[in-house]
Amino acid sequence: MNREQVIDVCDNNWNPTAATMYRISHRTMEQSAHGQWIHDNEGNKFLDFACSYGVFIVGHTQSYIQQAVQKQLDQVAIKPYGSCDENTIKLMAKLAEMLPGDLNRSYFCNSGAEAVELAMRAAFEANPKRKKMVVISDSYHGKTLGALNILGQTGHRTPFTPLMENVEYVPFGDIAAMKKAIGDGVSAVFIEPVLGGPYLQVPPAGYLKQIECLCRETGSLLIADEIQTAFGRAGKMFAIEYDNIVPDMIILSKGLTGGHAAIAVTVMSEALESKLIDEQGIDPRLLTSGSGGNPYNNTAALAAIEFIEQQDLTGRAQRLGTRLLTGMRQICADYPQLVLEVPGIGLMTGLKCANPAVETAITMVMGKQNIHLGHSMNEKAAHPVLRFYPPLTVTEQEIDQCLAALEQTMKRLGSRPKLMFKLLNQLIKRQYTLPRKFLYKLTGVKQAA
Amino acid sequence: MTTNIEQFNAHAPNSWQQEFIGKVVIKAKNATLTYQDGSEAIDLASGGFGHQQADITQAVKKQVALMPLSNRVMISPTLAEFVKTLDQATPAPLSVSYICNSGEEAFDGSLKLAKGLHRDRFKVVVVRGSDFGSLSFASLFKEIDAPTLAHLPLKPVFVEANDEEMLLRAIDDETLAVVYEPVLVGDDITVLSADYLSCMRELCHQSQAIMIAYEVNSGMGRFGVDFASELSGISPDTLVLGGALNGGCVPVGAYVTRKAINDTVYGDKNPSLHGSTTGGNPASCVAGQKAVEVLQSKKLSARQAALGQRFSQELMCRDKVEVKHLGSLVLLNFANHKLADSFRQQAVAAGINIARAKDNTLTLRAPLTITDQEVDTAIATLNQVALNLFENKEIA
Numbered sequence: 001m002n003r004e005q006v007i008d009v010c011d012n013n014w015n016p017t018a019a020t021m022y023r024i025s026h027r028t029m030e031q032s033a034h035g036q037w038i039h040d041n042e043g044n045k046f047l048d049f050a051c052s053y054g055v056f057i058v059g060h061t062q063s064y065i066q067q068a069v070q071k072q073l074d075q076v077a078i079k080p081y082g083s084c085d086e087n088t089i090k091l092m093a094k095l096a097e098m099l100p101g102d103l104n105r106s107y108f109c110n111s112g113a114e115a116v117e118l119a120m121r122a123a124f125e126a127n128p129k130r131k132k133m134v135v136i137s138d139s140y141h142g143k144t145l146g147a148l149n150i151l152g153q154t155g156h157r158t159p160f161t162p163l164m165e166n167v168e169y170v171p172f173g174d175i176a177a178m179k180k181a182i183g184d185g186v187s188a189v190f191i192e193p194v195l196g197g198p199y200l201q202v203p204p205a206g207y208l209k210q211i212e213c214l215c216r217e218t219g220s221l222l223i224a225d226e227i228q229t230a231f232g233r234a235g236k237m238f239a240i241e242y243d244n245i246v247p248d249m250i251i252l253s254k255g256l257t258g259g260h261a262a263i264a265v266t267v268m269s270e271a272l273e274s275k276l277i278d279e280q281g282i283d284p285r286l287l288t289s290g291s292g293g294n295p296y297n298n299t300a301a302l303a304a305i306e307f308i309e310q311q312d313l314t315g316r317a318q319r320l321g322t323r324l325l326t327g328m329r330q331i332c333a334d335y336p337q338l339v340l341e342v343p344g345i346g347l348m349t350g351l352k353c354a355n356p357a358v359e360t361a362i363t364m365v366m367g368k369q370n371i372h373l374g375h376s377m378n379e380k381a382a383h384p385v386l387r388f389y390p391p392l393t394v395t396e397q398e399i400d401q402c403l404a405a406l407e408q409t410m411k412r413l414g415s416r417p418k419l420m421f422k423l424l425n426q427l428i429k430r431q432y433t434l435p436r437k438f439l440y441k442l443t444g445v446k447q448a449a
Numbered sequence: 450m451t452t453n454i455e456q457f458n459a460h461a462p463n464s465w466q467q468e469f470i471g472k473v474v475i476k477a478k479n480a481t482l483t484y485q486d487g488s489e490a491i492d493l494a495s496g497g498f499g500h501q502q503a504d505i506t507q508a509v510k511k512q513v514a515l516m517p518l519s520n521r522v523m524i525s526p527t528l529a530e531f532v533k534t535l536d537q538a539t540p541a542p543l544s545v546s547y548i549c550n551s552g553e554e555a556f557d558g559s560l561k562l563a564k565g566l567h568r569d570r571f572k573v574v575v576v577r578g579s580d581f582g583s584l585s586f587a588s589l590f591k592e593i594d595a596p597t598l599a600h601l602p603l604k605p606v607f608v609e610a611n612d613e614e615m616l617l618r619a620i621d622d623e624t625l626a627v628v629y630e631p632v633l634v635g636d637d638i639t640v641l642s643a644d645y646l647s648c649m650r651e652l653c654h655q656s657q658a659i660m661i662a663y664e665v666n667s668g669m670g671r672f673g674v675d676f677a678s679e680l681s682g683i684s685p686d687t688l689v690l691g692g693a694l695n696g697g698c699v700p701v702g703a704y705v706t707r708k709a710i711n712d713t714v715y716g717d718k719n720p721s722l723h724g725s726t727t728g729g730n731p732a733s734c735v736a737g738q739k740a741v742e743v744l745q746s747k748k749l750s751a752r753q754a755a756l757g758q759r760f761s762q763e764l765m766c767r768d769k770v771e772v773k774h775l776g777s778l779v780l781l782n783f784a785n786h787k788l789a790d791s792f793r794q795q796a797v798a799a800g801i802n803i804a805r806a807k808d809n810t811l812t813l814r815a816p817l818t819i820t821d822q823e824v825d826t827a828i829a830t831l832n833q834v835a836l837n838l839f840e841n842k843e844i845a
Contacts, residue, residue, distance in 0.1 A: 001529060009529040013536045013545055016712060018720035022524050030523040030731075032515040040523060052520045052726055066514065073510050074501075076477040077698045081494035081804055082797075083474040083482060084461065089453050092460035107462045110550035110700050111727060117585045124597035131600065143723065144554060145561040146585035149602070156722060159714075160564045163602045254726060260517045262550040262700065262727035268462075277463050283593045288464035290583040291551045291691065291700050295474075372522045377721040433717045 003029055003041075017432050024443040025364070033060030036391050036398055038372065049390045049402055050372040053196070054228045054348070057255030058307050059391040065258045068303035069296060077296040085295040091302040095267055098237060098305075101246035102270040108263070108293030112227040112253035113142025115264035116190075118287060119249045120150065122268065123188035123221050125282045126275055130187040130220070134178070137169040140197040141190060141225055150190055153197060155380035173203050175210045182214045188221035188248075189214075193239035196228040198376030198384040200343045200350045208243035221272070222247040227264070228348070231255040231305070232314035232392050235321055235346025248272045258304030261297035313392040317346040320399060324388065325349050327403040335414045338362075338421075340383055347392055350374070350385035357425035359386045361413055362406075369405040379428050453485070468805060470797055477501060480819040480827075482802070490797075491827045492816065494804040496778075498669070498697040498740055499818030505696040505739040509732055517732040521724075531734035535705050538741050539676060540684045545711040546703045548729035548737075552665030552691015553582035555702035556628075558723065559687045560586055560603070562706060563626040563659040565714035574619045574658070576629035576641070577607045581663050582691070590628060610639050613648045620649070624658035631677035632667045636782055636810045638775045646683035653686070659710065665691035665702070669740070670750035670817055672776035673757075686710060693817055696740030701733035749817045753777035756815060756824060763828045766835035779813040788838070795834045801827055 001009065006029060011019035021027075028040040036059055038046045048056060058065065068087075076085060088108075096104035109115040120133070135141070139152030149164035151157045170177040172195045182189065193208055195201040215222040224247040229239035233255055236242060240250070249272065253264035276282040308314065325344045332339040332351060341352040353359040356379045363375045363386060374387030390398070431439065440447055451459075453473050458466065472490075476483040477500035482490045498505075512527065519525055532546040547562075549555040560573070573590065581587035589598045590605050603625065608615040610633055620627060627649055633639040653660040662685035667677035669692065674680060678688065687710070691702035715722060727733075744750065757774035764772055764781075770792075771782035783789040789806035796803050803811050815824070 001526060001533075003524065006524055006526050006529040009533050010524070012708070013532040014528065014547075015720050016716055017718060021720060027522070027524050029526050030516060030519055033520075038516075038520060038523070041526075046522075048520050050520045050522050052518065055518060055726060056520065060516065061514065069513060069517075070510055073506055073513065073698070076474055076482075076500060077506075077509075078495075078497060078500065078695060078700070080474060080477060080482055080492050080500075080802070082468045082470040082802055083472060083484075084453075084457055084465065084469065085474050086453055086485065089456050089460075089473070093451075093456045096460050104460055105462055106460055107464075111554060111725060113725070114551070114554060114584060121585055121588070121595075121597070124600060125595060128597050143561075143725065144557040144584065145564060146557055146601070148561070155719070159718065159722065160561060160568065162568075164600055165602075166600065260513065260732075262518075262730060262733065273463060283595060284464040284467055285583065285591070285593055286588055286595055287462060288583050289551070290553055291695075291702075293465070294700060296699060372520060377719060377724075379719065432719060 020436055020439065023445045024439050035059045036394050044370065046370045046372050047398060047402060048372050049388045050374040051389045051391060053374050053387060054233050054254040054389050056259040056391045057231050057233060058258040058304055058313065059393040060259055062258055062307060064307045065260055065300055065303040069260055069300045072296055072299040077294060079294045087302050088293060088295060088298040091298045094302060094305055095265070099250060099267055103250055103267045104270055105268045105273045107266045107268060107287060109265065109289040110262050110292050111142070112251065112264045113144040113147040114289060114292065115251045115253060115266040116141045116225065117144060117146040118266045119223050119251055121286050122249065122276060123223065125280055125286060126221060126272060127187055130185050132166045132168060132186045134168050134170060134181045134186050134189045136172045136191060136195060138172065138197065138199040139190065139192055139195060155378055172201050173207055175207060178211055179214060182218050182220055184218055186218060186220040188223050190223045190225055192225045192229065193242065194229050194234050194345055194348060198378045198381045200348070200385040200387060202343055202345045206243060208240065208245045212245040224250045226250055227253040231308055232317045233346055234348045235314065235318040237314050256304060257297060257300035258307065260300035263297040263301055317392045320394060320396065321346040321349065323396065324399050328388065328406065331403065331407050331410055335410050337418055338410065338413060343385065347390055350387040352383050352385050354383065355421060355425045356381065356384055356428050357421045359384045360428055361421065361424070362386055362409055365409040365412060366405055369408065371402055371405050470802065480816045480823045488800065490800045490802050491823050492802045493813045493827060494802040495816065496671070496692065496814030497816050498693040498695060499816030500697045502697060502743055502818060504743055505698050505736060508739045509698045509736050512732050512735040518727060518730045525729065525731060527731040527734040528729045531738040534738045534741050535703060539688055539705045540678060542707050543684065543688055543705040545708050546705045547723060548734065549702040550725065550728050551700050552689065552702040553584045553587060554728065555689045555691055555704045556581050556587055556663055557584050559661045559689050559704040560626060561723065562687065562710065562714055566659065566710060567625050570623055570625035571602060571604050572624045573603050573605050574624055574627040575605045575607050576610055578610060578633040578635050579628065579630040579663060580666065581628065582665060611642050611645045613645055616648055616652055620652040620656055620658055622656050624656050626659040626661050627653055628661045628663060630663050630667060631680060632672055632775060634778065634812060636808060638773055638778065638780060640680055640775070643681040643683060646681045650683050659687060660685040661687045661689060663689045665689060669693035670744055670753050671778060673750055673754035675744065675750050694737050694740055696736040696743070697816070699733045699736035701737040703737065753817065756819065759824060760813060760828065765832045766839065769835070769839050777815050781811040781813065783809045785809055792834060792838055795838060796831060799830050799834055801830050
């Protein structure tokens with residue numbers, strides 16, 4: 001199929017608004033990827049600072065991981081009932097070795113949302129009399145209908161409400177609000193150690209430790225969602241290391257297979273598992289994934305962790321993160337009308353934009369310079385953070401290339417009147433309900449007869 | 450030095466430990482598993498597509514070398530090819546697919562679609578005995594004894610299979626969705642009748658409730674047709690797929706629905722409203738597309754009916770065990786649980802993997818691509834097990 005045919009199929013058989021977006025943003029078709037670069041079917045290549053919000057932590061098709069998974073695909077890819085493969089066993093042992101405390105029971109799932117749901121079920125069952133969950137406003141924990149029950153981002157949740165009651169949302173970084181929310185009736189607190197998504201925010205030092213203390217005082221479980229932050233993205237192997245906290249469950253996903261397979265794992269403390277099994281007599285079907293934990297996925301994960309350790313990508317994220325963040329801050333300091341802040345830690349960085357129109361404009365101009373960024377796709381956020389999440393294998397030259405492009409972009413956009421972004425923002429807020437013909441005309445899309 | 454088994458016991462989840470047969474798998478082909486200790490087994494426990502289908506494995510390996518996952522900025526031709534294939538393969542008028550990481554996610558996605566259509570409805574009519582996978586709502590609909598599931602916002606109302614009166618009483622204007630497996634597998638195999646599903650269809654039409662067929666277990670040929678919904682000829686509003694759709698290679702799930710429903714819920718919304726980081730990734734789309742192609746080109750569905758027939762006719766314990774089958778799924782009903790469990794244990798020891806007995810029943814689920822030779826070996830071995838168990842004769 002050619003590009004037009006592919007978009008037509010997307011329109012008719014998949015996601016109509018995605019198809020419109022492909023047309024109006026003049027996207028091309030992905031073909032292959034290697035290292036930090038993605039190649040399209042027209043011979044163009046793009047520097048990937050989007051990374052699917054953190055998946056490609058070791059770059060694309062990294063050869064160390066490729067060797068392992070190609071071999072595994074020739075042997076056994078899907079887990080047979082009642083069996084286990086050596087790489088999965090090694091992965092479970094490796095995770096137990098890397099994680100603090102007695103976090104040593106790996107419950108594999110197919111996605112972060114599945115793993116969040118499993119953690120939610122485990123938390124409720126551990127203390128059946130506790131009926132309340134505490135989560136962070138604007139947090140992201142996945143979009144299955146089950147996970148939506150504790151999703152902080154209202155834009156994704158509202159079209160499906162009312163959902164589960166007894167969920168309290170508290171602002172990130174606000175320990176007073178957390179103190180008020182946590183009490184004897186709270187089953188668990190879900191926390192991203194660095195708030196991700198379009199609300200990227202690094203917490204004040206000691207914030208996580210204080211939450212851990214509150215949980216221990218009140219008997220609430222602490223669940224760390226490290227789907228975006230783990231495996232070096234935030235400059236530590238796990239972001240919980242910044243405050244040396246030990247949650248009762250930790251959820252890992254995105255970077256885990258180095259961009260080779262869908263995977264997530266909820267690693268549970270041995271004490272919590274014992275409580276669930278021995279004291280509560282939980283039905284084991286509540287703590288399982290019917291199709292998670294496959295040799296192909298887990299082989300990729302084991303190889304990715306080995307590669308991250310061998311190459312000290314965590315240290316690299318700290319070093320190069322400083323270079324990237326410093327550069328972004330220097331460039332954007334001259335454009336306070338467009339960029340309000342430049343939050344970040346490690347190679348988890350972004351631009352807090354004045355409004356969604358600014359975010360879109362920067363993304364588009366950077367795209368024209370063949371650099372992909374992590375657009376929030378969230379027109380409801382007042383000040384969305386446009387994410388710069390390069391692979392941790394990114395080179396200094398590639399960071400400089402991105403910064404040079406950003407400088408050009410800001411110069412170009414900085415000269416535009418502020419009113420233009422206000423008007424554009426009104427358009428962006430309504431973009432999915434506007435007639436296609438209007439959008440096509442506005443963006444110069446030539447329609448097929 | 451710590452052995453693999455010791456490490457497994459130290460770190461594997463409880464659910465895995467309960468089913469673990471104590472062996473580390475190093476290779477698999479069709480239905481045959483090869484273990485680290487050099488032994489082999491034929492897998493009649495997992496179902497699924499079957500391992501190492503050359504067409505599928507080669508295509509997936511090629512895609513993995515190029516781009517296993519996407520950064521989701523550009524247009525994905527592999528996703529487009531897959532959804533086009535699903536449109537052509539599934540019964541009309543189903544045409545729009547949402548590709549997920551698993552069948553479990555696909556079922557959840559189908560409920561989310563229904564909830565997006567009817568935000569203020571909470572009642573889900575569930576055909577009792579169906580199995581919808583392992584996520585939270587699926588657990589709620591399985592009647593697992595877990596009061597905390599009551600925190601979830603949907604409320605199930607259970608109806609019995611093929612009881613139209615119950616459907617009439619249960620489905621009303623407050624019903625969000627009706628969920629069912631077209632074929633229920635317990636101690637019997639129950640096919641939901643055309644009359645029953647026709648009645649459900651009409652009631653869903655009247656109430657605008659969404660009719661969701663869960664075909665993760667029954668789809669992809671298991672019961673002698675590509676999708677079990679074909680047995681009745683009644684199409685649901687949403688068909689949920691997974692399981693064997695992975696081609697024995699990369700996990701994938703999908704729901705396929707009517708365009709009118711999809712467009713009402715998602716047609717003028719942000720496209721990321723039902724997106725996922727890895728759902729619809731290129732490697733999984735290639736696996737799924739090739740799985741459907743191989744299913745059709747090798748006529749695997751028709752073959753399943755013949756396989757079930759063979760097991761049913763050639764297993765020689767029929768005076769002691771009630772044998773039933775539909776497609777290639779075979780039930781062995783024993784006089785009691787102990788006997789069923791003993792049979793299973795001896796079968797596993799003799800190299801035929803069977804899942805744990807549910808009450809008095811063992812279920813044989815061969816992979817779709819099990820070879821004739823593997824079937825010969827499985828039947829011969831199970832007959833020996835039966836001889837040993839019922840007549841106290843040693844296995845040769």
